[in-house]
Amino acid sequence: MIVGLKPVLVSADETPTAWQLAKCRFYEETWRDMLAHFGPGALSEQFVDQNERFIAAHCLQRIEVCPKTENDLAVANALTLGTMNGDVGGTFLPFRCD
Template sequence: MTLMQHDFRFLTLAGTRFARNTVVGALSLAMLLSPLVAANTATADAWSQKKCTLYGEAWRKVVEWQGREGLGHDFIDGNERFIAGGCSTPAGVCPRSAAELKAADTLSMMAVSQGITGSFLPFGCRG
């Protein structure tokens, strides 16, 4: 075996050893961190469910206080579909009438007062 072949063989073995150590290290780190990630995910899921429950309660209160007069079919259905879906997908509810704007404003204020960010809310108008 020539010197060059010997050096190449050493580099290949060293590279293999390095790659194996890197993979083992990465897997070890992933195993150590997975309980933390799982705990954070569980906390995030619990907060998402709590936000949806709070929004559902707020929606029922607003409809009770304000009534349905002036609220369009799309506005009502959009909010109820958002809640029924676990508040997990944007509903694109667009408040158009004065009554819908008042309801959306009230819902937004109620949500924010509970620590829910505006980006959670189903409101959004296109075009």
């Protein structure tokens, strides 16, 4: 049997580790690059809001970020590849749709 690992999240009264903050900075930098590349209005408002909330929470809260459009999906894919190339594990990423 294979057991999936769930990321450990920090509660409001705990201080994030240096590695947690570094992963979030890397994600945020990649996100900002994608926003600049695609330009204003190219991504769905919901996708932008969800990513901004994830970053504002220092990437520690389980905020669902769901790509809905082709451009959203392209950015989600770029963020996934970029963060994995930066040694940030896939379990860190917020992409999920219910």
